Amino acid sequence: MPQPPGLNDAEQRLWAAFPTGATVVLGDDRPAGPLPERMVRAEIITQLLLGAGDSRPGSVAAVRLRGAYVIGRLDVSGGTVEHELLLSHCRLVEEPDFSNAETRQLRLNNCRMPGFDGGGLRADGFLSMSGSKIDGEVRLQRGQISGGLRLNGTTITATAPEKWALSGGSLVVDVGAFVRNATITGGVRLVGSRMSGGLFMEGTTLVNTGRIALDGQNMVVEDTAEFSNGFTALGTVRLRSARFNGILSFSRSRLDSTDPERMALHASHMQADELLLWPVERIKGRVSLSYSRISQILDNPSVWPDELYLNGMTYETLRGAEFKDRLSWVSRDPEFHLQPYEQLAAWYHGIGHDDLARKVQLAKLRARRRRLHPVAKGWNHVLDWTVGYGYRPWLAFAWFAALLALGTTVFSIEEPRPVKPGNELPAFHALIYTLDLLIPLDTFGQQLSYDAVSWTRWVAYALVTTGWVLATALIAGTARVLRPASGAN
Template identity: 45%
Template sequence: MRLTRPFGRLSPAERRVWEAYPAGTWVDLRTGDKEADDPAGGQEWGPERTVRAEVVAALLLGAREPEPGRTAGLRLAGARVTGVLDLSDATLTGKLHMLNCYLPEIVSLTDATTTGVRFRGCELERVRAARCTVNGLLEFDGSTVRSGIRLDNAHVTGQFRLSRSRLYAPGEQSRASESRLEDIRRPFAEAEMLERGHDQSRWAVWAGGLTVEGGAFLRDMRVTGGLRLIGAKFNGGIYLQRSVVTATGPHAVHADFMEAGAAEFSAGFTATGTIRLRGARVNGVLSFDGATLEAPDRVLHLSHAQVEELILNPASIEGEVNLGYSRLGVLLDNPAAYPDRVQLTGLTYESLRGDWTVAQRLDWLGRDPDGYKPQPYEQLATWFRRIGHEPDARRVLLAKQRRRRRTLRPTGKIWGRLLDLVVGYGYRPWLAGFWVAVLLTTGTAVFAAVPPAQIDPDEVRSFQPFVYTLDLLVPVSVFEQRAAWEPVGWTQWLAWTLVASGWILATALIAGAARVLRPAGPS
């Protein structure tokens, strides 16, 4: 069969593809030798396994009609596809399914609409699919993409699959071949520069605004570069269990304002670089269970987020964690697993779960790098009260006052220490009773041994050391003992101490009661 330009004559491999397309049958050019069929060595494949990209594009763009009663599609295994596969702006009715193929140049689906695209176990240079619509499955399982995938504002109605893939940011794998591809890629690179206004060189996946209706399965990936998912929507959830992301810039994952039914960065997920999910919204579980997270500065930025359940129990975490101003339904974590710096101001939660103690929670609250903030203590105390643990709530609020005292001026610190010592800032009122008992016992014993002198000898009175001591402790004389008896010698100092202590105890009790009874709010 002879074709007019631009194809010229078809090679035997191309003729097989041409003839198979109308019925959507497979064309398998593999030899059966596992090593020889590895697409990583596809540059060595000869003409018997070579298909020009322009032939593939022509078929997908309608060069041949479907066979009656069959579904047309290009299904190709073990081929070397040469040239740029440019399907930009096209509407494709046939499915594209490549298995163990080698595509050393760009695959472009920019602004295209297709029924399904699958690259399984393939070796690709770069995929450009900005604003494309895939009415079905978009798959790169087991594939290697040497210069990144661009999917900004794309829409996938089915699943998005990248499991077991190897992804590299532009330049990380292809510098050696850059001169060879420079002329081919220049028009695409210039178009990207005009469109993007941002540096894509550090991102293995550039997918801001991506929408995936089904699940996004990104398990067991190995990524050199970052995943940029700002504003992406994963209605069926996003799953990155056991994946390893090594950032070439500051961010391993940048997914501000992402929306997802669930998000799994768990079960061995490893990230070197910041995981940024500021303003994200997860309607199910956001899990970092068993993850290894590391960054030189901030390792997890999860501020202003809304999450139904956050599981934060990583195997290892190094760097600062920011949970500020987020709203959580359930927080399941281990406070001992947190790093030394945790921002919690503004964080609210409906429930806390996990294996922890109140002391661990208080230590958790004390790790804010910005110093004392009252809201995290109030939030924790509110939760304890809601579940009926009033003693624990009082313990938290006492810790809050002690932490606040460090921020006060010297006079405030002195008064605070006195309140703490006497009544525990009002949260330990039994301390006042303890001090009263000590003073009463001491005064009673001393005045029984060294009775005071009667001021009016003509008045008939019986001295009671306990009642006399109690009258000295009460700020206003109740038993009229002070005016009837006068301490002698060194016991005058004890009497003055008892009077002063009574005033201090009364003032501390009033101040503590006012602190406990007033409405909760920042101090």
Template identity: 50%
Template sequence: MGRTPRLTEAERKLWNAFPTGDFVELGLVTCGIGPVAGENAPKDGDTWGPERSIRAKVISSLLLGARDAGGGSVPAVRLRGARITGRLTITGGTIQHELVLEGCYLDEPIQLTNCTTQTIRLTDCAFPGLSAGGMRVAGHLSLSGSHITGTVRVGRAQFERGLWLGGTRIVGDDEWALYAKAAVVDSGMYLRNADLTGGIELVGARLNAGFFLEDAKLRNPGKEALTADNMVVEDTLRCTRGFQADGCLRLRGARINGTLEIRGIIRSPDTRYALHLSHMEARELLLKPAEPIDGVVTLAHSRVGTLHDDPDTWPEKLRLNGLTYERLRGSGVKRRIEWVTRDPEGFRPQPYEQLAAWYLSDGNDALARRTQLAKLRARRQTQGLGSRAWGRLLDVAVGYGYRPWLAGMWFALLLAIGTVVFALNPPRALKPTESPDFNAFGYTFDLLLPLPAFGQRELFDPGGWTQWLAYALIVSGWILATALIAGATRILRRPQ
């Protein structure tokens, strides 16, 4: 060991307490997560004098072995209510001891890039940012309750026992408040009651014991509040209770091997999407925000095991093209057809097909037919004039084949009209001596059928305006028959 550096009285206390890991208290502080993020962090630390000041160089020297540890105890740097002057910088080093700072004020950003460390706890502290990309923490990193006026950068970092930012307030100095791209976090990532101004970057991150954002506030209006493309979460991703995001929540391509639960408030009308969940996989998705999401929501091309939602909070603009699911849960089973019509880009057939398939698997055959009918009606609006006219005729006549009883209703109505009219205005017999007695019912029935059944149509000839009625009945009969055949063919045809 080298010569002991020249130390102030406050630094000497820390130096002597290091071998046993005792706390050194240089002032009274309030610790613990309060109702307001970062409220316990010191606000006047820049006014603290020498009696409460420790040079960052002394702390880094202790962490890197400048003081013998001795035996029979676990050495550590544990400091409370101190002002840390200078920059705490350890780059690429191996830190064998815990660093615990509570209620401290740091003049400059912390730099721990590419370090291998034990647990680091910077709780209820105030400091201007943390740069720790590539660090390896054989324990956990806690910034709980702190007020950080700069970006926290932990990209490519690994945390064996978790990343804790409960009650942390971060005001990023650029686009990001928390940059953790490709980070690996075991034992959970916690942002409960956190308040972040700027985005969270978690692209390619792996969170092996859940991601918890209860009561968190994410503020990045007009931009992405959370960017987590291709993120993998084991267990649960929870945005519940008082969770609020002003900005887009983007989890494109993420994989949630458990439950994704969204019950808070999301507002991002001025970005392309407010909630971007396309190409995602989740065993269970609970999409029950406290109010309808303000902005476009996309679940396009995602795969969900069980989807829970609530019609009262369905977003006005919802993209479902390519979404597949095994089960739908929640109220409004009969209103699901409305649910699949909310694509802001217009008609897409796949959401209807997926919903109809689910209705069938759930035993709701009638709702499945209603869904297919709704799909054909929606498709009609995208077709040309001729196709729209034919489609409308099929719809009115037989409900595109999904309502064949309509054909029977029209047939009965036309049969009744013809029977009454021809009973009052009987046509003349073509061969009076050979013709049977005229029967208005049989005559009308023959007119409506493409192939006569009673032989009345060939033996009698209507006159005057009833002749036009006869022609109309013949045409109507062919239309009904064609519509029935077309509808049956559509139903029986194998889906493409």
């Protein structure tokens, strides 16, 4: 097709270069200003993309333009684009519209534009806006990008607080989504998206103060999700019900909800093969991993926030913290729950540390005690002091030995008198008499044969009472240990 009339010099050069895909350079590496020699109408680019230009055998036709000032709206919405588009260091006055279009490879690198509409875009190749400055929203919801998404070094700024800077709900990206060293103000929405080649956001800063910085609910990421190596989220990172078939990394990142009452990381009901939660500083805001299933967790006590929700979370391996730190880890939920303690105890038991598993169970019961009414709390203190809730039965024997020594000493100094004087009575023995008082049964016949006198009578009463308490506590504690834990509190 011959060149249409009315083309300016820059447009004539572009039309002539299209059949061979040659790059038309109109300026330097800075986004173009409104100079006449750089102006290209968006409708001319649209016509070429939609097949108005000629092709040449042996060459691949394409629109490749550098340093242009594009006026008008580049609109191929709903169309089929058979040619590659490469715009480099260009200024687009109006937002390009590729919604519901079928395209080849699209590159708008180091450009400046007031937004990008790619809702429903189906790209047979990659979509790149690396290095561009976008003063508006990038909409990619329901898009399908087979060659990968590249937003490396891109700056996106939403025009209003209630709008998403990058909206990619139900977006499907093959090969991988690379959003490295970008600055995105206004939040990123990737709800229900699928990243088949991984999601890489190293060095990127997301700013949405007091709101959601990244919404990745129900997102599926194959391979690796890298929110690491300088990644910063000023706002909530929400990954509820997301699935990561690989590593989810927050290594050397920064998570700050900007509001202590908000979630810094909301990752409940999530699935991941491995979670690396090791930011460069303590997480500012709440963190929820409730009801998540994670094969391996690597974290560090220095980064845990004050409020950490772990109820219902299951895991296979823990790394990065000592035993005493793990006890603190499971106790940071403002509400008491049995499950985090049970899960931690099961893990220690599974790796052969039964002693540590018992200590976790003991810590669980002590934490639960703080929420009981006064009477129950008092009895729980008795169980703890005497038998360690059944997890330290040797305490009962230690108490028993101490009381036995006390009683033997007391009744050796002040011997009880016979109940019925006569020769049929067994010979008095202070140790055996004390045993009879402590054991809640008249085992040796000394208790019924002799009666303590004077002040030692009160010692005898105390030994009988203590014996019953020890026996009851030992039975109750043992029954507690042997009985399966029940309840969801």
